[in-house]
Amino acid sequence: MSLPAGDTVVTYPDGDLASTGTVLHLQPLHDGLTAVILDRTAFHPVDPVWPDQPADAGVLLVDGRSVPVVGAVVGATDGTTLHVGDAPVRTGTPGWAFVVCHLVEDASGIVPGAIVEVEVDPETRRALSTGHTACHLASLALDDALSPLWTKEVPVDGRGEPAFDQLAIASSRILPDSSLDEYRIGKSLRKKGFAAADLPAALAGVTEAANALLARWVAAGDGVAIAIERDGDRLGERRRWRADLPEGTVKIPCGGTHLRSLGGLSAIRVELDHDPAAYSLTMRTTVERA
Incomplete structure (x- = not known):
């Protein structure tokens, strides 16, 4: 069987829960x-380069048979070898095709050229999209709340605040209706001008300020429109999360799935845990639906 010569067409950025592909x-x-x-697929896969959002749940429908998809990962091929979940190059590298690999336990009856319908579980998608949207908003709120702790000019986020999240992020995990972000507050961040020594005394106020800003955004509900902008419909093309916040539009590079507005949410809250000995800050974000 020949390997794909081009990227998979993905429709999950548009919020699709079903698709038909060959x-x-x-x-x-x-x-x-x-x-x-x-x-072509509506199924969102895990990107091993930055595996923050888990894969969708769902099934493939083949000749009336429902085949559970037990996982989905980004694969890459140079035309000779298919790397499943362990690509040696980053998504978008010229000369490589990037594809969605739907992992199944029983592939009997699935053959090249067959027409397959993809059905994504809507509640799993909704919960992960909620967690991912909240994660981005929480990062912006954290940047805002930590802005007084910077003593030097550094790159800024989409709202013009010092980009703590971008500069310090070590790992991010999207969970159903929640997320977990871990930040490294080491020597390099302190050299950039972050007053790490002042963080313990400021932590309660930072948490309060971040939650107050999140509450203001959630209160705007459907007035906060959210969308995914993309350069094209192929897996390897760049995508950006866009949120029309009350004070202006913000964009963040992102390959995940998201809500279409903040309508239907009653709260987004963060909890911060600072461990000076480990030079780390952990942010737990949780969402309450209305």
């Missing part, structure tokens, strides 16, 4: 699973 390639894997590659 099987291009099947790749048996060492763990007994099979990677099914379609030309």
Whole structure:
């Protein structure tokens, strides 16, 4: 079976929960699973380069048979080898095709050229989209609340505040209706002008300020429109999260899924945990639906 020559067309940035595609390639894997590659899919995969958002849940419908998708990851091929979840290059690298690998336990009856319908579980998508949207908003609120602790000029975020999240992020995990972000407050950040020594005394006020800003945004509800802007419909093309906040539009590079507004939410809150010995700050973000 020949390997795909181009990127998978992805429709999840538009919020799609279903799609129809043609099987291009099947790749048996060492763990007994099979990677099914379609030309087009609504299924959101895990990107191993920055695996913050888990894959969608759902099924493939083939000739009336429902095949559970037990995982989905970004794959990459140079035309000779398919790397499933361990690409040696970043998404978008010229000369490589980036594809969504739908992982199934039973690929019987799935053959190249077959037409497959994709159905994504709506509640799983909604919960992860909620968590991802809240994660971005929380990062902006944290940047705002920490702005008094900077003593030098540094790059700013989409709202013009010192970009603590961008400069200090170590890991991010999107969870159902929540997220967990870990930041590194080491020597390099302090050299950039972050007053780490002042953080313990300021932590309660920072938390309060961030939550107050989040509450103001949530109160705007449907007035905060959210969308994904993209350069094209292929997996490897750049995408940006856009939120029309009361004070202006903000954009953040992002390949995940999101809500379309803050309508339907009653609260977004953050909790901060600072560990000076580990040079770390942890932010837990939770969402309450209306």
